[in-house]
Amino acid sequence: MPRPLIELLCALLVSGLCIAGFFEAIRYAGPSGYLPKTVMALGFLLALIWAFQSALQWRKEGSASSQKGTDLPRLSVFIGLSIAYIVLIPFLGYFTATLLFIPAVTLLLGYRKTPVLFGAPVIFVVLLYLLFGLVLQVQLPDELLFQLVGTN
Amino acid sequence: MKTKMPITWLAAGLLSAATMGSAWAEYPERPVTMIVAYSAGGGTDVAARTLAPYIEEHLGQSITVLNRPGAGGEIGFTALAQADPDGYTFGFINIPNMLAIPIQREARYSLEDIDPVAQIVYDAGALSVRSDSDITSLEELVAEAKANPGTVTYGTTGIGSDDHLAVLSFERKAGIELRHIPFPGAADLRAATLGGHITMASMNISESVDDMEAGNLHILGQMAEERWENAPEVPTFQELGYDVVMGSHRGIGAPAGMPEAVFETLSGAVTKAVADPEFQEKSMQQGLPLAFQGPEAFGSQLETLNAELKELWEEQPWSQNQ
Amino acid sequence: MDIFNNILTALPLIFSVNVIIAMVIGTTVGIMVGALPGLSATMGIAVLIPLTFTMEPLVALGMVAGIYNGAMYGGSIPAILLRIPGTPAGIATVFDGYPMAQKGQAPLALKISLVSSAIGSAVSAIALLALAPPLAAIALKFSPADYFWLALFGMTAIAVLLSSNPVKGLLSTCLGLVVGIVGIDAMTGAERFSFGNIELLSGINIIVLLTGLFAIPPAIDLAINSMTSQKGAKLDKVQEKVRWRSFIPVWIKSSILGVVVGIIPALGGNIAAVLAWNEQRRSDPDNDRYGKGEPKGVAAPECANNADTAATLIPALTLGIPGSAVAAVILGALLVHGLRPGPQLFRDDPEIVFGFMLSMLVTAILMFVIGRLGARAFVHVLKAPPALLAPMIISLAVVGIYSIHNSMFEVWLMLGFGLLGFGMERLGIPTAPAVLAVILGPMAEESLRRALLISGGSFDYLVQSWISWIIITMIAVTVLVPIWKRFKKQRTSRGSNGPSPQ
Numbered sequence: 001m002p003r004p005l006i007e008l009l010c011a012l013l014v015s016g017l018c019i020a021g022f023f024e025a026i027r028y029a030g031p032s033g034y035l036p037k038t039v040m041a042l043g044f045l046l047a048l049i050w051a052f053q054s055a056l057q058w059r060k061e062g063s064a065s066s067q068k069g070t071d072l073p074r075l076s077v078f079i080g081l082s083i084a085y086i087v088l089i090p091f092l093g094y095f096t097a098t099l100l101f102i103p104a105v106t107l108l109l110g111y112r113k114t115p116v117l118f119g120a121p122v123i124f125v126v127l128l129y130l131l132f133g134l135v136l137q138v139q140l141p142d143e144l145l146f147q148l149v150g151t152n
Numbered sequence: 153m154k155t156k157m158p159i160t161w162l163a164a165g166l167l168s169a170a171t172m173g174s175a176w177a178e179y180p181e182r183p184v185t186m187i188v189a190y191s192a193g194g195g196t197d198v199a200a201r202t203l204a205p206y207i208e209e210h211l212g213q214s215i216t217v218l219n220r221p222g223a224g225g226e227i228g229f230t231a232l233a234q235a236d237p238d239g240y241t242f243g244f245i246n247i248p249n250m251l252a253i254p255i256q257r258e259a260r261y262s263l264e265d266i267d268p269v270a271q272i273v274y275d276a277g278a279l280s281v282r283s284d285s286d287i288t289s290l291e292e293l294v295a296e297a298k299a300n301p302g303t304v305t306y307g308t309t310g311i312g313s314d315d316h317l318a319v320l321s322f323e324r325k326a327g328i329e330l331r332h333i334p335f336p337g338a339a340d341l342r343a344a345t346l347g348g349h350i351t352m353a354s355m356n357i358s359e360s361v362d363d364m365e366a367g368n369l370h371i372l373g374q375m376a377e378e379r380w381e382n383a384p385e386v387p388t389f390q391e392l393g394y395d396v397v398m399g400s401h402r403g404i405g406a407p408a409g410m411p412e413a414v415f416e417t418l419s420g421a422v423t424k425a426v427a428d429p430e431f432q433e434k435s436m437q438q439g440l441p442l443a444f445q446g447p448e449a450f451g452s453q454l455e456t457l458n459a460e461l462k463e464l465w466e467e468q469p470w471s472q473n474q
Numbered sequence: 475m476d477i478f479n480n481i482l483t484a485l486p487l488i489f490s491v492n493v494i495i496a497m498v499i500g501t502t503v504g505i506m507v508g509a510l511p512g513l514s515a516t517m518g519i520a521v522l523i524p525l526t527f528t529m530e531p532l533v534a535l536g537m538v539a540g541i542y543n544g545a546m547y548g549g550s551i552p553a554i555l556l557r558i559p560g561t562p563a564g565i566a567t568v569f570d571g572y573p574m575a576q577k578g579q580a581p582l583a584l585k586i587s588l589v590s591s592a593i594g595s596a597v598s599a600i601a602l603l604a605l606a607p608p609l610a611a612i613a614l615k616f617s618p619a620d621y622f623w624l625a626l627f628g629m630t631a632i633a634v635l636l637s638s639n640p641v642k643g644l645l646s647t648c649l650g651l652v653v654g655i656v657g658i659d660a661m662t663g664a665e666r667f668s669f670g671n672i673e674l675l676s677g678i679n680i681i682v683l684l685t686g687l688f689a690i691p692p693a694i695d696l697a698i699n700s701m702t703s704q705k706g707a708k709l710d711k712v713q714e715k716v717r718w719r720s721f722i723p724v725w726i727k728s729s730i731l732g733v734v735v736g737i738i739p740a741l742g743g744n745i746a747a748v749l750a751w752n753e754q755r756r757s758d759p760d761n762d763r764y765g766k767g768e769p770k771g772v773a774a775p776e777c778a779n780n781a782d783t784a785a786t787l788i789p790a791l792t793l794g795i796p797g798s799a800v801a802a803v804i805l806g807a808l809l810v811h812g813l814r815p816g817p818q819l820f821r822d823d824p825e826i827v828f829g830f831m832l833s834m835l836v837t838a839i840l841m842f843v844i845g846r847l848g849a850r851a852f853v854h855v856l857k858a859p860p861a862l863l864a865p866m867i868i869s870l871a872v873v874g875i876y877s878i879h880n881s882m883f884e885v886w887l888m889l890g891f892g893l894l895g896f897g898m899e900r901l902g903i904p905t906a907p908a909v910l911a912v913i914l915g916p917m918a919e920e921s922l923r924r925a926l927l928i929s930g931g932s933f934d935y936l937v938q939s940w941i942s943w944i945i946i947t948m949i950a951v952t953v954l955v956p957i958w959k960r961f962k963k964q965r966t967s968r969g970s971n972g973p974s975p976q
Binding site: 006007010014021024025028029030031032035036039040042043046047049050053071074075077078079081082083085086089090094098101102105106109110111113116117120121124128131132140 | 506639641642644645648649651652655659661662664666667693694697698700858859861862864865866868869870872873876877882885886889893897901915919923
């Protein structure tokens with residue numbers, strides 16, 4: 001897709017969100033509503049200008065200047081694994097999940113030096129444990145404390 | 153992941169067995185969690201962490217303090233209400249915040265889910281003005297407010313805070329109308345009062361007394377039944393003819409439905425911890441007005457207060473929500 | 475002099491072995507906490523408070539001072555190496571620091587940042603020691619109306635951050651304003667943009683937004699390009715000569731700016747840094763070089779944000795009025811040891827207050843030593859394979875955000891902002907204006923409404939105090955001078971009928 005078209009679609013999406021936000025803001029009584037309404041109206045106006053700019057650009061360039069595509073497979077692998085990681089943290093515990101997440105990503109991104117692949121995450125997790133577990137004493141979703149999961 | 157699962161299932165099994173067993177085993181046999189509904193480093197957190205080691209000592213188990221701040225305390229209170237009533241989770245509760253939240257909006261917890269264990273601190277509300285103010289007593293304040301309704305400004309630490317509710321209650325009983333200016337916290341409120349940007353501050357007595365000693369503020373009255381020992385020269389509102397008793401209570405609460413023996417052990421440990429002379433000494437240093445009350449006294453006080461707040465809300469909703 | 479006597483009695487106290495060890499540990503932890511995305515000085519100190527329960531007051535406070543100073547500097551390390559500001563105050567360091575690192579000048583940039591930070595901290599600590607009582611009274615003079623103008627003045631810094639297309643920069647500002655509105659309205663109690671979600675009621679934490687917008691997109695970029703740049707960036711082996719003397723005016727100007735901003739409650743290191751960078755660029759005749767790797771563009775913000783540290787403690791210690799979240803947490807640490815801030819603190823425990831203020835100065839020096847050693851290690855981050863670095867950044871951001879409020883919801887929110895930030899970068903929308911708007915928007919709205927409440931709706935109140943007028947003049951100058959300059963430039967170029975002489 002040509003870049004100006006993408007920008008045009010995004011601008012229209014933003015202006016739509018601003019309209020929705022404006023209607024939400026109308027429900028806020030009195031002074032509580034002034035700023036939300038102003039911001040939403042301003043955002044809508046800006047998004048329209050942006051849409052107009054991109055439309056002009058699109059007409060000028062046509063579909064000739066196709067943007068150099070992002071590496072979609074790598075992007076989706078990285079984001080997908082990150083989401084899976086955060087989903088799993090409450091169940092596996094932070095350190096366990098991290099120990100699985102880092103090598104998985106590194107491997108899927110195409111890195112192949114085995115000692116680094118498995119060594120580095122272990123060192124990293126140990127350092128994290130020293131900092132967060134011992135020095136800062138942060139209560140992370142613990143590997144074993146299952147009863148806390150319910151309240152989180 | 154495959155190798156991890158059996159271990160974690162086993163652990164889960166062990167834990168649930170431990171939970172079930174606690175009814176007849178000797179409580180407490182593993183560390184206990186104390187939920188604090190406010191951020192680490194804040195006033196409530198400091199008070200909770202000061203008390204925790206003394207409860208540990210008398211409970212014979214270590215206590216982990218878990219901060220669950222947010223939504224004016226609602227997130228922490230909800231976590232407390234939903235915790236298993238096995239004695240391994242209890243929390244610090246702040247009154248009137250815990251009572252006011254369900255009144256002013258649809259809360260995610262209900263008061264029935266939390267049993268009061270003990271009141272630790274009662275910090276009475278107080279009204280103070282800058283020492284060079286024209287107003288020098290409650291009487292003059294009432295006269296001034298009657299002459300010019302709605303123009304005398306007072307600051308609080310926010311909508312629905314104990315400071316705000318206290319003035320609302322005073323307004324109602326004295327038949328006056330003041331102008332409310334909310335601030336994000338006690339520090340901003342103090343700055344605005346000392347700087348003369350507002351006429352009067354509604355702050356807890358422990359927050360005002362240092363400024364009174366330094367000669368910056370004049371306290372018109374304190375909203376307690378008896379004068380606080382660190383501010384014996386400040387009259388109470390009741391003495392002056394206004395039946396206003398309101399302030400910030402901090403206490404211990406537990407999820408409702410605990411086995412009686414466990415509840416007894418916990419409240420016993422808290423009672424002994426508060427009575428510990430070392431703890432008393434530390435709270436003195438921090439300026440915490442200790443006021444211990446057991447479960448029954450604290451509970452009945454909460455009921456009275458809750459009824460009063462509901463009445464107040466019916467008459468004059470203090471928070472604007474749709 | 476009273477001050478000198480107090481300093482003399484406090485000196486031997488802070489040079490005891492325990493206090494020195496505490497300061498070294500504090501500074502090291504501080505640099506680490508600052509360097510890790512998602513962790514801030516506020517959080518570092520807050521979680522350490524319980525550990526200090528059993529310590530002597532000065533040991534605990536020495537550690538706190540170390541963390542505070544160290545974290546401010548630490549924030550610049552990832553800002554330079556990975557374009558991830560470790561703390562909100564590191565945003566402006568990215569502008570010139572990251573381009574320097576890309577040119578292979580990472581060690582130089584880190585060195586400039588360290589020297590500038592240490593100088594800023596030292597100046598600030600001296601200001602705290604010498605000026606605390608007289609300056610404290612200024613903080614009380616600020617009325618809600620003045621705060622409103624102050625927030626607007628801070629907003630003028632946003633204008634600098636607008637990209638080549640102002641529409642996009644302003645849209646980013648709107649995003650920040652909306653994020654700032656989310657939660658319970660402090661003035662009426664109304665719930666705004668929270669959609670019944672309890673976790674949104676207390677608003678969106680600035681660290682969550684910052685980490686999302688600034689830490690996640692670089693991680694995604696690293697992951698996408700991990701094959702093309704397997705080896706990571708190369709470093710210059712040649713030690714470049716720096717003319718340190720040319721930095722002296724930058725340091726003087728930026729430290730003064732940092733101290734002034736620090737004394738005024740509610741602004742903070744982030745605003746100080748952006749204003750200092752802006753001022754440095756404005757005053758340099760050769761201002762095209764800024765944003766492309768100009769060393770002075772690293773020195774100015776780093777010096778200013780560290781000059782803010784001890785200055786923030788001036789109203790906090792003398793009046794008990796913390797000007798920022800960090801200062802509030804430090805007051806909590808004092809309270810733990812039975813030290814109640816305010817005038818009586820200076821009267822009752824002068825040796826501890828002065829000891830604490832001195833330790834702010836000592837840790838500034840310690841930071842320089844520890845930072846020198848650390849910088850050598852930090853630079854190697856650039857040599858790590860990107861495929862490994864990318865997931866590590868995610869893990870750090872996750873644990874950092876989780877530990878602020880023990881909330882998984884905020885972790886999700888951070889990831890959401892990360893994806894949004896990635897999209898914004900791809901569309902050429904700058905993300906920095908959003909962060910400034912989140913800080914200043916609520917401050918402007920609340921203080922305006924508070925001012926109007928106090929005055930009963932009369933707008934005269936907004937222009938009553940001399941402080942208001944000073945700030946209004948400052949706003950007018952910053953807004954009008956560039957316009958006037960451009961106008962003059964156009965006239966001269968039209969007059970000479972050709973391109974203006976450079």
